[in-house]
Structure formats: structure tokens, C-alpha cells
Amino acid sequence: MSRLSFGGLIDRAQPLNFTFDGMKHAGFAGDTLASALIANGVKLVGRSFKYHRPRGILTAGSEEPNALVTLRSGARAEPNTRATTVQLFEGLEAKSQNRWPTLSVDVMALNQVFAPILVAGFYYKTFMWPAKYWEKLYEPIIRRAAGLGQLSMEPDPDSYERAHGFCDLLVIGAGPSGLIAAVTAARAGLRVIIADGDWVLGGRLCSERHVINEAAAGKWVDDTVAELRATPNVTLLSRTQIFGAYDGCEYGALEQVSDHLGNIPPGKSRQRFWKIIAGRTILATGAIERPLVFGGNDKPGVMTASAAATYVNRFAAVPGRRAVVFTTTDSGWSAAEDLMSAGVQLAAVVDPRTDSQPPAAARLRQAGIEILSGAALTDVHGRTVRSVDVLLKDGSRRRISADLVLMSGGWNPSIGLGSNLGDRPVWSDLVHSFVLNTAPPGMKATGAAAGHFSLSGSLADGVRAAEETLRELGRTSAVAPAPLAGDEPSASSPPWYSRGHRSKAFVDFQNDVTDADVSLAAREGFVSIEHLKRYTTLGMATDQGKTSQLNGHAVLAAATGKSIAEAGTIMSRPPYLPVAIGALAGHHQNTAFRPERRTASHEWARERGATFVDAGLWKRAQWFAHPGERDWLQTVSREVSMTRSGVGICDVSTLGKIDVHGPDAGILLDRLYINMFSTLPVGRARYGVMLREDGFVMDDGTTARLGEDRFYVTTTTLNAAKIMQHIDYARQVLWPELDVQATSVTEQWSTYSVAGPLSRPLLQMLLPDLDLSNDSFAFMAAIELRWRNLPARLSRLSFSGELAYEISVPASHGEMLVRALFTAGDAFHAVPYGTEALGVMRIEKGHPAGNEINGQTTAADLAMGRMMSKKKDYIGRAMAERPALSDTNRPSLVGVRPLGGARLRAGAHLLPQGRDPLAANDQGYITSAAYSPSRGQWIGLALLQGGAARHGELVTVHDPVRGPDFAAEICDPVFVDPEGVRVRG
Amino acid sequence: MRLPCPYCGQRDSREFVYRGDAAPTRPSSEEGMYDYVYLRDNVPGPMREHWYHAQGCRNWITVTRDTRTHRISAAVLAREDSR
């Protein structure tokens, strides 16, 4: 065990048991999985992506590239989880990834033998010849070898929530500068949201030893956090990662509500997806330490200096017994001191810098630690760290034994979010890294994220940022100065890397990119930063290059002779850390994926045994099967026959319905429909067709005139919203001078179609006081009336081709009406019919519907050319007259009757008889097909080239996926009652 | 993205339906109808666009938005938009 007996932010009174690769271990509350593994002396945690090299824990934060584990098992297994940020809980199960059969014996490590071939971009140069092996050999191999971690392939059992936040100031990060900025703004009365991904707040103050206001820094953190929690205008979100900046000052954040609980209480969500609108944003995300590039820098036992200090200071976990510290920064020296006070033997401190050294150097020299200035670590030996080679200033080499290497190559301000909206960071010679120049609207970086690496500098900068924010928002307020803190040295040198190494030196640990790969890319001409990234895959792993990008820039700069400042850097894209798709989906999963809309008759239909079908978001009754019926075809044919011989009732409430009112309502409709509506008499309805401005048919429906300035427009179900939008566009944008108002009443009315020869006597029973005789209430009449003291509408419209009516009442009473219709209908053996029977009947009558109004057909194509008025302008008129759209050889609507009883299916193509089934011979296709009980055979509607002139001709129906070819006759699309006698009766 | 509806205030862009360039004017005759239906300028900079607040006030608005920076500088009710 490598655990100190005191110190750290862990609770030794709460031991926790966990397993890693099946081995049992113990940790404490307050541990991460990584710190607990370190305390248990576990050095090997994974295998690298390409070479399957053994890997250990590199960092102590979310930038971790190596320690990716699969957390939990079964349906809740989560691959590629960074062990460094998992809060340890009782019973935690974790497994290493990317190895077979075991972590210590990984067969895929053989890849290392092929290392010379597996260099950067190797897949552009290999697997090409012989080409015929691609599908069967190369691709399966690559797929098996690629990827890190595996999905459980089971449905996600957890639930996820959404939350919305609004604030004057969003503070991203609760380290010293974030906390001071938040509390300063909160005291001035701003609405503040402060978020941090950790469960313990304080940022670097949890990992380093500092003094604030002459007490341990932890006290200042506790006091500040307590003040924030107690302030009503502050929302403090811990375990919450702001993962992206978006247009409109919008930020996406992921709150881990229950990830740290072994068992989630039922009903409680696992994670919460926040959408936050911030008046101003302070980016207080700190800085990430750069690794150094030297031979064997990826071996277990090599970690960043700040990580080692964090494990010792925050978790009381000691990562090794004897350490070599290799640093180009002053902070590396502080880490060395922290380790020494924890009892780690310091074999040497190696600092390539030859100029001034921080005060820590003198203290360490006094303690007898060997200091090697102007020297560099070149190689690491051992499967895990056993010894290191150091190149001294005088050119000689020394081997030093150690089991731990700390490396500190500098600090990169963590500015990823700042470049989400296209602001390219700029090089700073002061901090030897990239900083924000411009930023998303309202955002400013502060503290280490702005290059202020000392604690006092960071605190002062946090106060400054808050003051600026208050000024910008016009809130003047007295602001307390920053608390007293040390101004520790924070110098570093430009990005540096080892040149004299003998073994592989890694730049990107997760994607296994070495410095040789970067140099190779440069030699092959990939000298742009963006090309370097894509060609070598440097920075393209799940860690998005947080520990690799800058070092890659440095190697490239050396190879091309172009400075890092000149070459620039890439930008970061959201999400900053991986986000579960379930969290983004929230409640919209499975049946709740989209809202479901139900009509007023839904319950009644369910009782009657309806099978439902989706029509947009609506559920509509498709058919009503009787027990003993063989299949849907028998059911639907029965519904059709009984409607045509008696009476059938269908719920047609889902069609779009729009009240178009006002003195100029008729004029507007004239400009939208191809036919006239301003001349429609009150009390009458008319079928109308609307075109798009390019001349193609957009939608059809019947519109009734209920008053001088009151029209009732209907649309198809699926186009209801589109037509409402179209009408609003016409009256608000195209012709705002017209006095016309329009509002959707789709939901206001429940509408039922009552169709068949017995429809009149049935309705007469419901409406005894209304004269429904043909003379008084003729075909296409439309009136308002009352039924059981409710407002109601009645029209004589027919989609089925039978004598038919449509009766409507407010949807709040729609169920009452349907039950009343069937009570009255008992005497007439009224049958409920669904969308299938509705479809059969309209196909029998040759009425175009969605299959024919498909955005590619004109009014003329659909035999409605004569409806196009020549007396007025309307949308689409001019473009519909284009020669190509008036060509009579265009595919036009015809009927199709198969010979010999064959079954027709929509989608089948039509070819001239005797011609080969080639695209050149294709003359059209069947748009709608149905079994017609009225005709005793399958029938169809089709779009056939020059079809109107080809009635009587025989063609071949070609549908090779579903059956052999057969012959069919082209005919009139109206198969039942072509004279239209029944509707007028 | 947020859009400033003149009636409803700042709203998530998902409450709206985007139509396109507000610049083209519908000609009253065939002359220019082809251009009106099919041709559009692709401007790198501020553009006036038509958006329909479908899940809000159901009004069309003309938004001036920079296609490079996404910054929105103006929004008026389309019916009040003088061309």
C-alpha cells in the first residue's frame, strides 16, 4: 500500500471496496479511481491504442490520455472513462481496455513488431493491394483492431433530465480565480451560475499547498463556497462540466447527478443536461501541464509533476518510492518538494534551464538532493520505470535508478471553450503557450486560463474580471480586494523536447503518435498545423490533444523552421469532454421519442379493437378487425364493402383546419389556390389545389365559406403546419396590405366522415330538425349548426365517392359525438372504417393523395389542369406554364388494372411490353395500389409518360424485388362510379 | 442560437422555421419569376433573413444576421419591414 497515514481530502473513516480487472482493492471516500489504484500500488492501467504498449496513469485530471477504463458492467457499462475523474464508490467495478487476453499479457502487443510499418498515415499507404481482399480481409481486421473500449450493446437503463439556467454571469471553473470572481459578482447582486466538473471545489487549491490570508488555502475555499451556497442569487453546480459555447451566449453543460452513486434510486436521473444563457462569461478553467517528450515517456511510472503532487497532497496516495524530477518549470520544483515531504526519495532534479533557479532549488540542495542543471532526461528503462538516462551539460550520460519520473514541460491555459466559435488563440511569448485573443461574445479568460500562473496573480485577475463584468453590466459596486496569497515563482521555458533519445518518444499518448511521426509528416509535406493533426491523428483521440497539441507544435516547428507563433494552433470543438447521447436526448427515448397526438375518438377506437398507424405525430385507426378475420386485407375489404353498401364512419380530425377570416379573405385564397374562392357562395364548399411558387402541387383540400368574410380551409394531415405557415407568409409578407386574419383550428374540431347510401338517414336521426334532402342540402353544401347545444359544422363532402357528410363538434366533445353516431348507426349496421379503407376508396375513385402529390407533380399531371384559373394570378401560376411543365409527355395520372388477377404494389415500374428492364425504357411507376372489393381485383394509380393518351394500352409491370413481371392495362383512374352519380344523390 | 422576436423577446432558434433570404421581392408578372424562385445571393456578411416564429407568436420576422459571425443586429416584424 502506498497511502500516507494522514493528510489529504479523503475520509479514512469511510473505506470503500472496489475491483479492477477482477482484483479486489480498497480505497476511501474522497478518492478517485486513479488515486485509489495508485494507493494500491497498481501501475499498469491500460494498453495504448496502436502499439498496445503498457500504460500507467499520466495525470490527475480530465486531460488524462492513458487511464481509460470501462466502468461498471452490463447495461450500464461505460467505456473510455477516465479513471482520474471517477469518484470512487462502494462496489465500483472497472476493467482495463484494449488488451487481450489480459492487461499484463496482451497478444496485440505484437503490433510493436510492425511499428516501422505502423507509422503515421500508414493506412493511406497500406491495405491497397491486392484490392480484392479489402472486403473480406482488410476491413474486418481493421475493424477488430480499431477503437478503444467496447459498448455494452444493451439499451441504456438510466434516465436523463434537462435543465435551463439564466444568469448575468457564468463562471466556468471553481478554482481560485473562479471563486473570487463569482463571490465578487454575487455580492454586487448579479445572478451568478458557477460550475466545476469536480465534486470538491477549489481547483488547484485542492492539489497544491498554499496559504491564503495566513491560513491554509482550504479554509478560504470552504468559507467562499459556504458564502456562495448561502447567497440566493447564486447557483453553484458541482460535478458539472461546461462542454461547449454556442451562438447567442448559450452554453451546454453536463451535470453528473448520480454517476457517483453505486445504485441510482428509482426515478432519479443519472445526468442532467443544462442549457445556460449567460449575460457574461468568465472562463476560469485553469491550465493543463505539458508533458515532456523523451524516450519511454509513456511508460507506467511516468507522470506529470502536478499529477504526482495532487496524488500526494489531495489523496495521500504515493505514486512511487524513488523519483527523478525532470522539469523546465518552477512549478516542477514545488512538486518535487511536495513529494519529498511525503517521504518519497528524490534521486535527482533535472532542469535543462541554466539561468536562475527558484528558491526551491536552494532548499533541495540543502537537503542533499542532487540538482542537474542544463541536463536532460533522454530515455526511460524497464517495462515500468526502473531507471533513466540523463544527458549532462558536459555531454556525458548517467543512468539513475528510480521507479517514478515526474515531468513538467510548461503550462497550457485551458482555453478550449474560447475557440468553440471560431476565435483562434494566439501565441504568448510570456507564458510560452497559446492564449485567447478574441473570445466568444461576453467571454473573458481569467487566472491561469489567461496565463496568470501564480496564486496571487490568479486571485487578482479574478477580481479584475469580476469588476470589468460589473462595469459592463452597469452595476457599480464596492469591490473587496483579493485575499493575501503567495506570489510563487511560475517561470517556464519554451516548449522543449529531447533530441538525443534512443527509444520511442511520445507526443500524443492516446493515439500513439511519436515525435518521429511528426517529423515524418513534415518531411512528407504535411506542414500545416491542421494537416499535421489529420495526417498523424495527433490530437484526435478522446482527449482532443489536451496533453499533446503543444508538443506536436514544437516538434513540427523544429522540423519546418517555422516558429510556433507563426504556425498557429488548431481550435477546439464541443464537447470539451465526452457527453452521453442519452443525456442530450433526455426524455425523448423509445416511445417518448416524439410527442404522440391522439384524436378524441382514440379511446373509443381502442375499445372497438382498432389497430393504429402513425400519421405524422398522430395515431390514427388503421382498421377495426373482427375476431376470426383472417388478415388485414379481409378486414379492410369488409369495411369498404359495408361502407359502399350501407354506411361507414371514419375519424378525419387529423386533417389541418384553418379559419381564414376578414374582408380580404377571399382575395387571399384566390392568390393561393389555382381555382377561384372569392366567388364561392356562403354555405358552399369547394375542392382546391395549392401550388408551390415553382409550379408543382403543394397540397389539396376542401375550403368552405361559412360567412361573407369567413372561410374554413382544410389541408392534408401531414401538410397542416406547412400550409398554416404558407398562409401566414402570404398575408404577412407577400400581401400585408390585405385585411385578412388566419388561425389554426385543427385542434378545435373533431370531424367524422359519414359515408354510404345510408349516411343520410343515419345523420337525420342525429339531426332531426335539419332538412337533409338532396334539394335542401346538396352536394358540397357547408353550414354551421348546433348539436346538443354545441356549436357544430356539417358539410356534404366525399372522399370515398359515396353519398357522404362530414360532421364536426368541438374536440372536447368529440368522443360524445362518435358514440352518438354509432348508437344511431346501430340501426343501419354502421361500420367504423380506418385509414386503410379510406385509402382503398379514394384509390377506387382516382383521387390523388400524398403518393401522387409528392412534390414532383403538376396540376396538369394529376388531371387537374382545367382547374387552373386563367382570370387571376396565384402562387405558382407563372412557373407552372414553363414548357417543360406543360409537356403532355410528362408522367401523368392513370389507372392500372393487372391482367390475370396479379397483385399490384406501389413502387412497381411500368415498361413498354417486350422491352428490357433498363432505366432508358422506364416509363413510370405505380404510386398507389389497393385491392378493390368493388371491382374484385387489385387496382392502382400510376404516373405514366403521356399517360392520358394511353388508356387501353398494355404495359409490363416490373417489380423484380417482390415478384415476376406481369401485364397490366392502362385505364381511367376512376374505377367506381365514374359518372359521379352517388355523391350527388 | 437565439433570435430576438420583436413580440416575444429572445427565444431559442428552434422555436422558429427558417425560410431564407428576405431580399427577393415577388414579381407581379412572369418577368423575373425564375430568378425569384431559384436564384439567391450567398453573402458573407450581414443578410436579411425570413424566420417564422412557428412555436411562438406565429409571425414572420426579418432578421439581420451576419453569416460569418452569426451576430444578429436587427429583427423586425416582416410586415413592418420596409424595403
Place this chain on the structure above:
Amino acid sequence: MDSDYRLTERPGLGMATIMARKGIQPAVIGAVLGFLPPDGPERAADARLALIGTGPGTWLALAETPEADWVTQLANKLNGLASVSDQSGSYVVLRIAGSGARETLQRGVFIDLHPAVFRSGSAATTVIEHIGVVLWQLDDVPTFEIATFRSFASNIRHWFELAAAS
């Protein structure tokens, strides 16, 4: 999170859409109805009728105890001034009242419901989980009401159930 609130349905309300005709100012309509219709997204009411501003020159009218021909009477009163459409069947109206009402609703709507910007008399037409709602605040309990299209109502009720569970 404070999730203490009561959810009740308000059946039987008379509802209608009122859309002012061209050139007719709200004051003219107000003179006929007896009180000024709101100029923006707000609620104004007298003892019998409430008007919620849902758009320029557009209001959702609510009557607590409507007579059978309430809409016809309203249309006649506003004849020539505004177009009136019956919406009594269109909407389901839910009342949400209690200390946790605001926080709960905030999880569903992506507009700022903070009492500094959304208070008694404020209204908004927006969405909860892709479903359109008209939302207004009645008092400082706080009590809110939302009107949603009838066919979508079960989805909204389901959302409240999930919000209450978590």
C-alpha cells in the same frame, strides 16, 4: 430542488382566438370589451373575461363560465373590429401552483422565469419539450396556467410526472 406544487386541470373554459383587423388598435377593442387588451405578451382581465397576448394584434380569450353561444356573442360584439375563432375545444388548460411551480416549469421552458423578469401578469407562447404551450402567471404563490393543444395534453401531463419523480 423545490418540487412542491399542485397540478390541476381547468375544464369547461370558453376559449377563442381574437385577431384585430387591419388598422384596428387594441384600445378600440378595449372600448367594446370594457378593458384594454395587453399590448405584448401579458395577461389582462376583468371578472368574466381574460385576454392573453399571443402575438401582435392577437389574443387568446378565456371565459370562466361561458354561456352556450359565448363565442357568437363575442364575435358579434367585435364585428368589423376583429376576427374571432372558437377554440373552446382546442386547448387543455392546466394550473400549476405552489412554491416549486416556478422551478419545475423552468426545467421545461427555455425562457427566463425568474421573478425579476416573469411575474404576475406575464405571459409567453413557447414550448415544453417540443410541444407548444401558452403560459401565464396569475399570482405570487406562484400560480401559473398553461394552455396546450388537446391532442398533445397527455404528453405534457407525462412530462410533469417525470419532473415530479426526479
